[in-house]
Amino acid sequence: MKRSEINNIIEYTIKATEKSKIPLPPFAYYTLDDWKGIKEDQREIVDNMLGWDVTDFGRNNFNHTGLTIFTFRNGNFNNKNKYPKPYCEKLLFVRDGQILPFHFHWHKMEDIINRGGGTLKITLYNSNVNEDFDDSDVEVTIDGKVEKIKAGENIFLKPGQSITLGTGQYHQWQGVPGTGDIALFEVSTTNDDRIDNRFYEVKSRLPEVEEDAIAKYLIFNDYGKYVGF
Template identity: 55%
Template sequence: MKRSQINQILKDDIEFAKEHQVYFPDFAKWSVNDWKNKDSSFDEITDCMLGWDVTDFGSNNFNKYGLVAFTFRNGNYNDSKTYPKPYCEKLLILNEGQTLPMHFHKLKTEDTINRGGGNLQLTIYNSNKNEELDIKSPVTLVKDGQKISVPAGTTITLKPGQSLTATTGIYHRWNVEPGTGKVLVWEVSSTNDDNIDNRFLQDIPRIPDIEEDETPYRLLFGDYKEMGAVEQ
């Protein structure tokens, strides 16, 4: 992805979030120099991968396969003594026409909550012992406090205000119901680490390669080391 594209995506989605009365902490607005000049009291931000994330999953086609996220808080599997939070909170934005590819989490249980905009669609399967799609067994989840069991491959639609709880090992793919528009999603989960937790059905990169054609508007969590926000 080009940095200029990422910058415009972030500007658009920050405005979308504000339209839904969502606001961000101060570090969400930091410049590259702010990150380089921070002191060690802010280490939790970089050590726990807080902040912005934009990805096209290596597709070079963000409009088809893409996601924007902001992580507000998180623990750390590698240093639970320093960062003991057992939970994670994220905002995620999906455009109409985009797909979040099929994947499951090895460690994370999560609540996916539609906070506004269009209707979010989740297509779900169990995983089998080889970590592939189980196309036969029914999937058990919780939808707004109700335990449900649905056939493999079912697409569940979440309207604004509705939520779905998925445990580890459940494959899910996100789309937006056509004609309903961009979706603001909230995720409340156990600790998240995208470096070790995601199992995508297809072997695709989680963090995009970025062509630096202009100065970053906001750093992504994948930028922290390269841009000098973390001591080498």
């Protein structure tokens, strides 16, 4: 992805959150100079991958297949003594019609909550021992009610609704075209997006960035390049 595209995507999302009255913490607005100057007392932001993340999953067509994420809080798989939080909270911003490709998590259990905007279509499969699609019924919890659905069946979440997804459950979603952008929130167990995503087809979760412009905001995968500690 081009840096100019990432800049524009984050600016679009900030404007959308302001319009939807979803407040973001100060570090959501940090400039490149702010990141270069942060001190040790903000190390948790860097160590636990808080802040922005943008991906097109290597498809080079963000508006069709992509996701914008802002992580508010998270624990740490690799340093549980220093960061003992067992939970994670994220904003997952889905453009109208945008697709998140099929994937599951080996470790993470998550609630996906439609906080407002359009309708989210989720397609579900269990995974088998070979990490392929299984044809068994999928058991999930929707707004506190246990549901069994057929493999490959769709669930539609309107604003205010939520679904609980367990480990090993393949899920793909799409913002239903014509219903508008969607502000999803994810509440989950501690998450590490570098190692806990098993995509069915996609090979690239974290984007390779072409630096065609100065970074107005950083994504978490930039921290090692720009942050001084």
